[in-house]
Amino acid sequence: MPVYIRKNVNFTPPSLDKIPLEDEDDYITDPDQLKDPLPQPYRMIDKVLGQLVEDVWNIVESRENERLEESRKVRPPRHENTKSLEYLRKCGCMTDSGDGLYMFIGHSKGIIVIDANTQEKVTLWEEDRVDLQYIRAHIIAPNVYLLVSIDDMGFSRLHAFSGDKLYLLKHLNEHQEGTDKMIISKCKASKEGDYLGVVFENPESRDIWLEIHKLPRENWVTELDNIKAKLQKKEEPKQEVKEVKEEESTETAEPAEGTDGEKSESQSQIQQTQSNEDTAGVKFSQPSLVFKLKPPPQVSALESRGNLASSVYSTCQKVDTGEVIGTGQNHVLSTTQIELRKEVFDHLHENLLEYASKDDTVDNIQDVNFHFLNAGKMIPLGLENPANLTIPTTVAVWWKDNETKPDMVWPFTAKITSSAVSDETSLMIIGLVDGNIVLWDRYLGIQRGVINISDNSCIEKLLFLDPSICPQEMTEYPPYSTRTTSYLLVQCRNGAMYAVLMGAGGTQAEPICLSPQIEESGEIFSKVETIRGLPDLILTVLQNGNVQIRDVLQGKVLCEMKVPDTHEIMSPWDPVVAIGNTGQTLYLRVIEREPAETDETTTDASTPQGTVLVYPLNTFNTLETFFNRKRDSIPLSVHTTVDKRVDALMKERIAMQALRKDRMQERWNCFKEEIWTILQYKEQAARKAEERDVYSPGSLGWTPLFK
Structure with a gap:
């Protein structure tokens, strides 16, 4: 049978020495590697998606760990409120009276005073476009309180609360025509209301300064007493007429059910408006400026x-x-x-000047x-x-x-x-x-x-x-x-x-x-x-x-x-919260939560x-x-005068008098033993002196030292 061989072809059989050895790991374990690598830009997209999935998985894992740690924590008990004061919907600030009797609330129209025990209205002071954001109370006399307040426009006022009535003492920065508008950023009085510090700011010139005022506290107390006496004289005949009318109305007809609360509320509002009218035109002594302090130059x-x-x-x-x-x-x-x-x-x-910081604007x-x-x-x-x-x-x-x-x-x-x-x-x-x-x-x-x-x-x-x-x-x-x-x-x-x-x-x-x-x-x-x-x-x-x-x-x-x-709590970074009634009641300002999804047809800008x-x-x-738990009051600082020190030392010496007598008696008893010991030492010394040998020049041998 003929064999056909191609011409000009050199066939060399493979050598056994050049055949590579079989590798045990010479196989594909991942089936995905059978495929060819992706071309660009798909390879970059695949890499980005893989990194994204890995990051998302890390976030999910960290959140799950946080949930586990949060679930393992011991939760403190949570207590619910027992009362909700709906008439304080627009409360902006609140403070305690200091003695636990009243709470002073600053709202969008003025100040409301409530009883700390019953949370009932005592009186109020109202003025249009006054949204108070800061209020503090100081006791200047028994049952007389000084209120320092600042509204959202930077105007500060001083009020006095006495006899269940509020009195406007001073408007610190009332704007007048032809003058620059001054706002107050900080206003703070001393503990007993003797002095007042006010920080003024000029928005146009961006100037700031501090003023210290002396408050006529004693004059205010006497003026308030006189006003209360005059108001009491005016209210006496009105009270008698009111009692007669009430007796006649009770005899003629009985009141209908469900109207007692409305009548009492309306009567309280009438009384509050009448009290505001009575105290509107009262003039008080004015504070005196002590000094004015400007900031140092930069x-x-x-x-x-x-x-x-x-x-x-x-x-x-x-x-x-x-x-x-x-x-x-x-x-x-x-x-x-x-x-x-x-x-x-x-x-x-x-x-190097190009790398230096350049402050173009300086905030004063x-x-x-x-x-x-x-x-x-x-x-x-x-x-x-x-x-x-x-x-x-x-x-x-x-x-x-x-x-x-x-x-x-x-x-x-x-x-x-x-x-x-x-x-x-x-x-x-x-x-x-x-x-x-x-x-x-x-x-x-x-x-x-x-x-x-x-x-x-x-x-x-x-x-x-x-x-x-x-x-x-x-x-x-x-x-x-x-x-x-x-x-x-x-x-x-x-x-x-x-x-x-x-x-x-x-x-x-x-x-x-x-x-x-x-x-x-x-x-x-x-x-x-x-x-x-x-x-x-x-x-x-x-x-x-x-x-x-x-x-x-x-x-x-x-x-x-x-x-x-x-x-939810209104502005958690600056919450409106206060504790009154000497730590027995907590007041917290909250607002309604906004719905997650709002309908465009029912949107409300309020x-x-x-x-x-x-x-x-x-x-x-x-x-x-x-x-x-009862705690004894201890002063934070103790300053003992010379008289107190002498009295304490004398009391200690008098208290130790009996002990001193016992010590003196013991001392006298010890004297006998000490004297007897001293005499024994003397006798022993004399006896030793007698027994000692006495040497003379004749009894000693001749030496060159003696001539």
């Missing part, structure tokens, strides 16, 4: 301003004596010299903080008269920069972020931006300690806690108290909260952590306040809307306020209606032990 403005003095001698006359720290305004550098220095600097660093509005302080040894004005120790004599002010030419300056190593003063103003805490706090004893004029709270956050808020919750250190000597042991509550900007022990020997170095650093923004505290009458508890409001009552020493959440599902919920704290089981 450093950038001082750097570009030279000295306009004609000679060096006139410049040196303006320089201070060095007792206070200034801002560098008084110097001998002229404007030409400062401009020449700037040109030289720009020429040397021309290549600065936040000012101030505290009224009583007399102390740091500024001893008023110490010579013991009757004036409770009256403020000094104002502590801090701006973004130091104030010029004050009576005294406290220099600090960092910027001030917060400050607090005790009730008697003898202690003062300063919080710094570097996380340190500085405690000053103003009365003694000494610094009690510097503590580092946090290294990565600044101090946000400072509070003095009641010293009755802290065990007091007992000293054997001296017999009188020197200092009080207490706690300071410190809140940092990162959400952490600490309690710092302020001992008798100074502050402790280790603060107690009540709440760790918070990572989620919704868990950060938006409001932290102490509760009057319950020193062991504090009120906290979180930015997510939770209102909590906590143990101040342990940081444990004892209970939460439950809000109805149809409502603001959601709200109400004020009332929570009786004294009925909560978790707070029962704190209400039953």
Whole structure:
């Protein structure tokens, strides 16, 4: 059979040495690899979709872990409200009277005063286009209260509440034609209403300044007494006529059912309008301006301003004596010299000027903080008269920069972020931006300690806690108290909260952590306040809307306020909440929730209606032990005078008189033994002296020393 072989083909059989060995892993485990790789741009789309699926899965996994952790947490008990005050739908602020008798509510048309126990209206003051956003109450006399309020337009008013009536004392910044409109951003009175600090702002020129006014408190009290006496005389005949008419109406016919509430409400409104008409034209004594304080010039403005003095001698006359720290305004550098220095600097660093920050606009509005302080040894004005120790004599002010030419300056190593003063103003805490706090004893004029709270956050808020919750250190000597042991509550900007022990020997170095650093923004505290009458508890409001009552020493959440599902807290970052009736009742402002889906045909531009919920704290089981616990009032600062010290030492000596007699008797009994011991020592010494050998020159042998 013929075989056909192709021409010009060289066939070389494979060599056994060149055959590759079989690999055990030489197979495809993933069936998807059998397919060819995708071309661009589909390969990029596949990669993006794969990364997206992986990110979504990570988010789902993290949320599931958070839900598991949240479900494992121990939930504090939640309590519902027992009453809803519908007539306070447009409440903007509220405050306690200080003695637990009344609650002052600021709403969209004025002020409403309610009874703290029954939540019933007492009186009201109304005015058109007055939406109050800030209100504070001060007791200036028995059953006489001073109210300081600010509305949403920046107008501030002073009211007095006495005899179940409200009186308008002063409109602080009433706008007049032909003058610039001035708004008030901050208004705060001293504890007993002796002085008033007002921060004015000019929106057009962006100027800001602080004014301190002396309030005629005693004159107001006497004027209110006279007004009440006149009103009482006018109401006596009206009351008699009213009683006669009521007797005749009860004899003729019986009232219909269901109309008692309407009649009582209408009668109360008529009485309130009549009281407002009676007090409308009353004129009161006016406050007097003590001084006006402007903010210091900024450093950038001082750097570009030279000295306009004609000679060096006139410049040196303006320089201070060095007792206070200034801002560098008084110097001998002229404007030409400062401009020449700037040109030289720009020429040397021309290549780096493009990276320098350029501040085109400078905001002149600065936040000012101030505290009224009583007399102390740091500024001893008023110490010579013991009757004036409770009256403020000094104002502590801090701006973004130091104030010029004050009576005294406290220099600090960092910027001030917060400050607090005790009730008697003898202690003062300063919080710094570097996380340190500085405690000053103003009365003694000494610094009690510097503590580092946090290294990565600044101090946000400072509070003095009641010293009755802290065990007091007992000293054997001296017999009188020197200092009080207490706690300071410190809140940092990162959400952490600490309690710092302020001992008798100074502050402790280790603060107690009540709440760790918070990572989620919704868990950060938006409001932290102490509760009057319950020193062991504090009120906290979180930015997510939770209102909590906590143990101040342990940081444990004892209970939460439950809000109805149809409502939510109004502005959780600045909540409207207050505690009245000496810690027994909590008032919370809520608004209706907006529906998730709104119909276009039924849209309404009106603001959601709200109400004020009332929570009786004294009925909560978790707070029962704190209400039953009795605490003795302890002053935060103890200042023992020389007379008190002498009296304490004399009482101690008199109390130890019987002990001294026993000690004297024991001492006289010990004298006999001591005398007998001394005589024995003398006899023994004489006996040894007699037994001792006596040497003479004749009895000694001859030596070269004796001649």
